[in-house]
Structures are given as structure tokens and as C-alpha cells.
Amino acid sequence: MDIKALVVEQGALSILDSAMIDDDWFNNYELPPGIAELRRIQIGECVYILSDGADENSGLLVVKSGDGGVFGSGIGRSQIFERVIRVALRQFDRGISIPVQWQAFNDGALISVYATNISRKSNVRISFDRSPDESDNIYAYTVTDGPRSLRDIPADYDAYRFAVDKYIDALLAESVAPPAANAGNYGIVLSKPLGSYVANPGLYKDWVERLLTDEQLRFVNSNTDAPIRLRGAAGTGKTQAMVIKCLKELYDDADQGGDKTFLFLTHSSALAHEVVRGMLYALDPSGRWSELKNSNGDNKLVIGTLYEIAQDKLGYQDKGLRPIATDGIEGRELQRIIIQELLELAVNDPYINIELLSSCPELRSRLLDEKQRPALTEEIVNEFACVLDPENIRKGTKEAAAYIESARDRWQMQLVGKNERRVILEIYESYRNRLRKENFFSLDQMIVDFCRYLNTYEWDQLRDRDGFDQIYVDEYHYFTKIEAMTFQSLFKRCSCVDGRWPIIMAYDLKQSVTDSAISGGLGRFVNPGVGASIAMDLNTVFRYTPQIANFLAAIDGAFPAMDLEGEFSNYAATSAIDDGPLPVHKLYRTDTDLIDDVFDKAQRAAAGSPEGGRQVAVLCLNPEMYEKYLEVGRIKKYYTPINSREDMKELRYAKKKCIFSIPEYVAGLQFESVFLLHADEVDMSSEYIGEGAKRRYISRFYVGASRAIKNLYISSSSERGGAGNILNAPFSNGSLERIE
Structure with a gap:
């Protein structure tokens, strides 16, 4: 019998929110035996998931699951359900918010959100009624391919009304054990938040x-x-x-x-x-x-x-405006793509090329050299986010004049002379125009x-x-x-x-x-x-052993000397947990040797850990190399990617795969073992890298290394200049061991 509606009682929402759910679960919504917190009741073509505290006053999430329902798209049902759960939690707990990146659109009691992140080449949206039949329940009833007027989307309320009418019967019914044929294959594992x-x-x-x-x-x-x-x-x-x-x-x-x-x-x-x-x-x-x-x-x-x-x-x-997700890889990548396109145009723009860049040999060199352009793009992204956007600086204003004339702090992007700043303002003006054309706006x-x-x-x-x-x-x-x-x-x-x-x-x-x-x-x-x-x-x-604490203390000396009013003090923490092994470093001949060996070791560590892959992380110190490795097919079977901080819930699905990410996306988390990729000299050796860029790189290294609880493995590639000078101090004081 096809299931036409799934009903989740209010108290069961938070339990399912932290569960590991495979797409297979949505065939019958079975629960493994012996779960005290939840019970499953089926009445006709409707399945109820009830908590042990369910009563007649509980709020209900009703999900239309048959033809024309919310699972009728090419997107994984578990991913759809994850967003349905969050919107339902918001319905019953106003302290919960819907992430900005989901692009919630409201029209009275109706609401829709994107079913996946915008830049993942999908425009599918999930539609809800937050007051069906003037109740306090919430009904997820369909998906659409792209934004549409909510009032023009057909909504079938028969499944909702049947589910609500039979709710009291479900409360009074006894749970029925799942078929023996399903033993050990339920598609759902309850886990802690x-x-x-x-x-x-x-x-x-x-x-x-x-x-x-x-x-x-x-x-x-x-x-x-x-x-x-x-x-x-x-x-x-x-x-x-x-x-x-x-x-x-x-x-x-x-x-x-x-x-x-x-x-x-x-x-x-x-x-x-x-x-x-x-x-x-x-x-x-x-x-x-x-x-x-x-x-x-x-x-x-x-x-x-x-x-x-x-x-x-x-x-x-409600006004049709969309934020660009600057804190996730999708938003960062979109920003990079836009800025890289604008840099190409800037090189060919007569005013910029002839009037401005002719007197800016260093910036001109960086713009023309494709090898230097990724680092330049990163610095421009940072300049926009930390200077131009927050200060609302626009070309031709008095704020822009002050930007051109004022002295720059040591942490800021190196811009020698007024014309280099004028070039940045021209690129920023083009950037704002591009966002306006696409109905985007930055979070700043x-x-x-x-x-x-x-x-x-x-x-x-x-x-x-x-x-x-x-x-x-x-x-x-x-x-x-x-x-x-x-x-x-x-x-x-x-x-x-x-x-x-x-x-x-x-x-x-x-x-x-x-x-x-x-x-x-x-x-x-x-x-x-x-x-x-x-x-x-x-x-x-x-969070980590004395050996890792000693290593971080050695790395601390690599931070540029910056006068930050006493807030940038020396690392002085002491570890209160047991000793562990020394952090180790290995130099590889090529980038290919590096990723093949590291992912093989990381997968073995994940398979051997009682907690599985959630305890093993491979973290890449170079964002461009990270994006490159995401496209390498032969290593995809080894990892679960964390592509933004909003992907943290993917840790539930790591199982025997390691986590693959960059340090800032897993800030706040800890792993038994961490593999840091590409502590390479090339990322620190450019003559154009200022103190701000050096500090940001060392901070990324510091965040990545401090995610390790016990085992820290660091790798470098001879193709990219070998071991970075950031490792000189820990090599010298013995807090980092070389592996040949």
C-alpha cells in the first residue's frame, strides 16, 4: 500500500532532526524495535510517528508523500525531509530560525524554501501551509521547480484532513512490530544531536x-x-x-x-x-x-x-531579493567567479588599463599573471567584505575619497598608491552592479x-x-x-x-x-x-593533548607582530588531558602522491574508529586545492564533504568515511585524528603577500591543527615548494616529527 501522508507529532520532530535517515526509509517509514522515544502507527495510507509524550494537544507536521507530494523531485528524500523538519520546528518553537540561504518566501500562512543550496544547480522549492484549515499545524504539500506565486500553486488538502481526523485513533492504537523481513534494514538510526x-x-x-x-x-x-x-x-x-x-x-x-x-x-x-x-x-x-x-x-x-x-x-x-551566502563554499565560489570575471574585464578596460594600471606595476603584474590571480581574488573578496561593504563606500562619494587618501593598516590588502585603490573601487562598482542585476545582495x-x-x-x-x-x-x-x-x-x-x-x-x-x-x-x-x-x-x-598544545605554541610565533591593543596575546594554554603522540609531517613528491596516500590513511583510520568517520577529518589549507580535489573521482568514495558550516549535519552520515573540508567550516568541532593538507611554502612565499594575508593563512592553519584531539598529520608537496616556513619553529623545538 502506498503511503500518501506522513504525520510527525511535535515532540518527535527534534528526535528525527538528529537521526541518520537514508532514502530507503521513506518507502515505509519503519522504526527499529526497542525505541522507547518513538512509536509508529499506520492507519490506512497514513503513517504517524509519535513521541512518548504525544497527546491530543500536540502540534502536527503533515507531509504529503504520494503523487504530487514533497518527494516528487530528483533531490534526495532525506535532504528534502531535513528541510521540512527545520521549517516544522520553527512552527512550534519561535526560537528556531530558518537559515538565510534557504530563501524563505512568505505569503500569509504560506511559505516556501529552497530544497537545496541555490548554487547546486537546483531551483526546487518546498511549499508549506502553516495554518491549514486555520489550525496550528503545518502541512508540507508539494514542490515546485523554481519560485512561483504561492497562491497559484495547487494544494491538495485531502491527505491533511484524513491525517488530522485519524490522529486520536493513532494515539489510542498499539504499535505493531515491523515485518521480520525488514530486520536490520530500517533506513534510520537515532542519534544524539x-x-x-x-x-x-x-x-x-x-x-x-x-x-x-x-x-x-x-x-x-x-x-x-x-x-x-x-x-x-x-x-x-x-x-x-x-x-x-x-x-x-x-x-x-x-x-x-x-x-x-x-x-x-x-x-x-x-x-x-x-x-x-x-x-x-x-x-x-x-x-x-x-x-x-x-x-x-x-x-x-x-x-x-x-x-x-x-x-x-x-x-x-517577500521583495524578491536574495542574499549571497558568503559564509559557505557556494557563496564564496559565486563571489570568486564574479570577481574573477570582473578582473578579466578590468585588464581590457581602457580607463583601468591605460589611465590607472600604467602607474601600478605591482597590481598590473598580479592581474596579468594567472598564477597570482587566485590569491589576488581572495584578497579582493576580503577587502570587499571587511572594508568596502561595511563602510558603504561607493565610487565618487566622500567616503571613497577618504578611502583613496587615507593611510592603510598593516592587516589590510597591500595597495601601493592612490591609483591601485581607484582600481579596486572600479572593480567594486562593477561588482555591485552585477549583484544588482542578479537581484543579489551581500550579507554585509x-x-x-x-x-x-x-x-x-x-x-x-x-x-x-x-x-x-x-x-x-x-x-x-x-x-x-x-x-x-x-x-x-x-x-x-x-x-x-x-x-x-x-x-x-x-x-x-x-x-x-x-x-x-x-x-x-x-x-x-x-x-x-x-x-x-x-x-x-x-x-x-x-580538547587536545599536551603534544598538540606544544605544537600550537610553536606555530604561534609565526603570526606577524601586530599591535592589536593587547588582544592578540601569545598562546599560553596548557592541556588537561593525557599525553598523546607527537604531531608528524610528511613531504610528498607530487600533489597526486599526497592526496592518494593521505586519503588511504584517513579512510583506514575512519574504518577503525568506534565512532567511524565523524572522528577523522582531512582538512585542506588551500581553498583552491580543496575545490580541485572535490572533482577527483577516485577519492570521492573515501570521504563525506563539509562544504560550508551549514553542512555540519552531514557528520551524521560519515559512517566509515572520513570528513573532507577546510578548517573554517569545521571550527567548533573536534576529531580524534586530523590530516592537514598542503602546508606548502608557495602559499607564504609570494613577494606580494602582506601581513594580513599571512595572518589569515596562519589562522587557517591554527584552526585546522586545533581540531585534532590526539593525532595530527601534516603534509606538504614538493610541487608547491615543499614544507612551508610556518613549520620551522616546531621542527626546531621538537614539537613536530618528520616522517620520511
């Missing part, structure tokens, strides 16, 4: 009473009348301490009958909704934190990104608009109702100056105490692989626009 793997074990009560270090406890118990900046090297437990403090403040306020609202911000939607929420579930499995409401009936705790907050307020989707441009919105009379009226009493910002080093400027206006006015606002920031400047943190000066760390902050430091590492 990703954050549960990232978090150190222990319930909230255990952490507060005995597990926190003295440094962490001092932070968790600190007064929130003033801004706090929590600093610490990778692996010192900053996120864990932030989540525990947020939970403590939330529960203290609720227990005292308070009406405060808390915002926990990260720079990545996946980090917010997979890692942070998973940590909260690990600390308090009862989920009390997700159920607490303020006097307006809204969640007391909101978790998400600044982009998601802005998206809710600005409604760009959206934040500029959001800043304007926060100064409107509308927000002035809504601020004390919809604003926040405390704001927690994890990975503050990824936030640009313009993003940080939004925080004060997000607070309720009553939250201010003697001119200071309760914002709690956690960061490690050396993990920033862009210049976001440095752009605009480091004053926004000491005084982030909400009053002078109090510095608190964490110096004990819980």
Missing part, C-alpha cells in the same frame, strides 16, 4: 556544582551588569562556558518570576541550531530552556544568527540595511517589547564592525545599567580566517559600543 558530541559530558547541575574549572566558574557566576569578553585559545571550552552561563541566567530569572528575554548569537546557523542547541539538550535533556515563555508568549531564549534576526525584520524574501549589505532599520521609529516603538535583556555572542571574532554596531539597539532600554549593556562575548582572534575582527580597530572588543567590557580569560585546554 551534534552538540551532544561537541559538549563535554555532564548535566547542567553537575557542571555548576563540580565540573567547571575555577576560571570557568568565575565567568559563569560573574555579574552581568557590564559587558564581558571571554578570551581563550581554541579548545579552552569557551562555547561550553557561554552555554552554561546563559542557561544559569535564564533559569535564575525564570525561578525568580522574571520576564527577561535572552539572545544567543553565533555567526553560523549550523553552529546555533546544531551545536548550541545540542549542547543545551545535553546539559538539560528535559528541554525546559526551550519551553520558557515571556509575558508576550514568546520564547525567553532565542538562538540564531544576526542574519536570521535581520531577515525576520527586513523581509527581503543586509546588515547595513538592518542598522538603518534599528534607527527607525518602527523599531523605537517595538524595542521594549521585542528587544533583549541579555545577549550572548559566540565566535565574536567573526563579526564585523558594522555587525557589532547593531547590538546596543537590540537591547531593551531597561537593560542599561550606568551606560553599560549586558553583552557577553567569547572569542579567539587567532581563529579568525578573515579580517572581520580586525577591521574597524580592536576598540570594539574593549568597548563594543555598549560600555567598557571586563576581560576574563580561559587558559586550560580540554
Whole structure:
């Protein structure tokens, strides 16, 4: 019998959200025996997945699964279902957001989202009704090939009405054991949320009473009348301490009958909704934190990104505008493609080529040399994101004149002379025109608009109702100056105490692989626009061995000497876990030898790990080489790719394959073994690389190496200049071993 509707009861949504589901599961939606949290009931052509707490008042997700339903496209059913689950979770928990990259389009109770990332050559969208028959349920009813007016899309409600009519019968029915023929092949494995793997074990009560270090406890118990900046090297437990403090403040306020609202911000939607929420579930499995409401009936705790907050307020989707996903490989690649095309045009543009480049021999050389163009493109992407977009600099304005005339900081792109800056402004103007033509806008441009919105009379009226009493910002080093400027206006006015606002920031400047943190000066760390902050430091590492800590201390000396107001301090962390092997380095004759040998070793390590591939990561230090290797067919069978931070959930499907990514996409995660590809001299030896580019490269290396818990393997290729000079110090002090 064909299944025409799948019904998931509200309490079962979060359980399925963290499950590993194969496409085969969608044939019959069977559950393995012995699962206490869920039960499956079938009535006619409708299957119900119910949690152990299901009752007649539970909200329902109804998914039309037969002809014309949501699985009628070429996209994998598990991928479709993953997005359906997220939209349904948003329906029942307003603290959950829909990622900006999904391009949610709303029309009253109707909503649609892309079924996959835009640049993966698919325009398929999933359509929902968030109030079918004026109920509080949500109905996913069809897919379309490309955006369409939601009211013009045919919707069959027969499956929905049958499912709702028979829901009480399903509640009262007894579960039936699956057919014996299905034994061991159900297509679904329940697993813990990703954050549960990232978090150190222990319930909230255990952490507060005995597990926190003295440094962490001092932070968790600190007064929130003033801004706090929590600093610490990778692996010192900053996120864990932030989540525990947020939970403590939330529960203290609720227990005292308070009406405060808390915002926990990260720079990545996946980090917010997979890692942070998973940590909260690990600390308090009862989920009390997700159920607490303020006097307006809204969640007391909101978790998400600044982009998601802005998206809710600005409604760009309803206006047909699309953000470019600059934090994922799709967005980065789209930016690179656009800028590379514009560089080709710039070389042939008479004004740029004759009037400007004739007096810019260094920039002209970089533009004409195809080997240097990828590095130049990266620097221009960084210049746009950290200088031109945030400052809203446009050709012909007084801001542009200041940009041309002003002195440049050491971290910025090397631009010698005024005409080199004029060339960048010409390329930037062409870039803005291209985005406008495609109805795209950058996330930085959206934040500029959001800043304007926060100064409107509308927000002035809504601020004390919809604003926040405390704001927690994890990975503050990824936030640009313009993003940080939004925080004060997000607070309720009553939250201010003697001119200071309760914002709690956690960061490690050396993990920033862009210049976001440095752009605009480091004053926004000491005084982030909400009053002078109090510095608190964490110096004990819980994520990797003393041998890896010693290696990172040696690498630390490679960072360029930069005057960053005391915020760029020397690495001083000590590891609190047992000893492990020394990190090792191997030099390969060719790039081919390197990838073949590394992936063979990584696959063997993944196959031999009790946790499978989720504990083994191959991380490429060069983004261009990473994209090149993604196209190499013979190694695809060895890995599961993580192509953006939003792909973190793919860790569930690693099984016996290793993870393949670049360091910044797995920031916040840890792996038993890490293989770092291409610590090559060529990436650091160009005469045109400035201190900013060197710092970004070393930061990527630092992030990648600090993902390893026990085993760290580093490789270089003779084709690309051999071992990079970044490894000289660890070779000299014995913290890195050579393998011939």
C-alpha cells in the first residue's frame, strides 16, 4: 500500500532532526524495535510517528508523500525531509530560525524554501501551509521547480484532513512490530544531536556544582551588569562556558518570576541550531530552556544568527531579493567567479588599463599573471567584505575619497598608491552592479540595511517589547564592525545599567580566517559600543593533548607582530588531558602522491574508529586545492564533504568515511585524528603577500591543527615548494616529527 501522508507529532520532530535517515526509509517509514522515544502507527495510507509524550494537544507536521507530494523531485528524500523538519520546528518553537540561504518566501500562512543550496544547480522549492484549515499545524504539500506565486500553486488538502481526523485513533492504537523481513534494514538510526558530541559530558547541575574549572566558574557566576569578553585559545571550552552561563541566567530569572528575554548569537546557523542547541539538550535533556515563555508568549531564549534576526525584520524574501551566502563554499565560489570575471574585464578596460594600471606595476603584474590571480581574488573578496561593504563606500562619494587618501593598516590588502585603490573601487562598482542585476545582495549589505532599520521609529516603538535583556555572542571574532554596531539597539532600554549593556562575548582572534575582527580597530572588543567590557580569560585546554598544545605554541610565533591593543596575546594554554603522540609531517613528491596516500590513511583510520568517520577529518589549507580535489573521482568514495558550516549535519552520515573540508567550516568541532593538507611554502612565499594575508593563512592553519584531539598529520608537496616556513619553529623545538 502506498503511503500518501506522513504525520510527525511535535515532540518527535527534534528526535528525527538528529537521526541518520537514508532514502530507503521513506518507502515505509519503519522504526527499529526497542525505541522507547518513538512509536509508529499506520492507519490506512497514513503513517504517524509519535513521541512518548504525544497527546491530543500536540502540534502536527503533515507531509504529503504520494503523487504530487514533497518527494516528487530528483533531490534526495532525506535532504528534502531535513528541510521540512527545520521549517516544522520553527512552527512550534519561535526560537528556531530558518537559515538565510534557504530563501524563505512568505505569503500569509504560506511559505516556501529552497530544497537545496541555490548554487547546486537546483531551483526546487518546498511549499508549506502553516495554518491549514486555520489550525496550528503545518502541512508540507508539494514542490515546485523554481519560485512561483504561492497562491497559484495547487494544494491538495485531502491527505491533511484524513491525517488530522485519524490522529486520536493513532494515539489510542498499539504499535505493531515491523515485518521480520525488514530486520536490520530500517533506513534510520537515532542519534544524539551534534552538540551532544561537541559538549563535554555532564548535566547542567553537575557542571555548576563540580565540573567547571575555577576560571570557568568565575565567568559563569560573574555579574552581568557590564559587558564581558571571554578570551581563550581554541579548545579552552569557551562555547561550553557561554552555554552554561546563559542557561544559569535564564533559569535564575525564570525561578525568580522574571520576564527577561535572552539572545544567543553565533555567526553560523549550523553552529546555533546544531551545536548550541545540542549542547543545551545535553546539559538539560528535559528541554525546559526551550519551553520558557515571556509575558508576550514568546520564547525567553532565542538562538540564531544576526542574519536570521535581520531577515525576520527586513523581509527581503517577500521583495524578491536574495542574499549571497558568503559564509559557505557556494557563496564564496559565486563571489570568486564574479570577481574573477570582473578582473578579466578590468585588464581590457581602457580607463583601468591605460589611465590607472600604467602607474601600478605591482597590481598590473598580479592581474596579468594567472598564477597570482587566485590569491589576488581572495584578497579582493576580503577587502570587499571587511572594508568596502561595511563602510558603504561607493565610487565618487566622500567616503571613497577618504578611502583613496587615507593611510592603510598593516592587516589590510597591500595597495601601493592612490591609483591601485581607484582600481579596486572600479572593480567594486562593477561588482555591485552585477549583484544588482542578479537581484543579489551581500550579507554585509543586509546588515547595513538592518542598522538603518534599528534607527527607525518602527523599531523605537517595538524595542521594549521585542528587544533583549541579555545577549550572548559566540565566535565574536567573526563579526564585523558594522555587525557589532547593531547590538546596543537590540537591547531593551531597561537593560542599561550606568551606560553599560549586558553583552557577553567569547572569542579567539587567532581563529579568525578573515579580517572581520580586525577591521574597524580592536576598540570594539574593549568597548563594543555598549560600555567598557571586563576581560576574563580561559587558559586550560580540554580538547587536545599536551603534544598538540606544544605544537600550537610553536606555530604561534609565526603570526606577524601586530599591535592589536593587547588582544592578540601569545598562546599560553596548557592541556588537561593525557599525553598523546607527537604531531608528524610528511613531504610528498607530487600533489597526486599526497592526496592518494593521505586519503588511504584517513579512510583506514575512519574504518577503525568506534565512532567511524565523524572522528577523522582531512582538512585542506588551500581553498583552491580543496575545490580541485572535490572533482577527483577516485577519492570521492573515501570521504563525506563539509562544504560550508551549514553542512555540519552531514557528520551524521560519515559512517566509515572520513570528513573532507577546510578548517573554517569545521571550527567548533573536534576529531580524534586530523590530516592537514598542503602546508606548502608557495602559499607564504609570494613577494606580494602582506601581513594580513599571512595572518589569515596562519589562522587557517591554527584552526585546522586545533581540531585534532590526539593525532595530527601534516603534509606538504614538493610541487608547491615543499614544507612551508610556518613549520620551522616546531621542527626546531621538537614539537613536530618528520616522517620520511
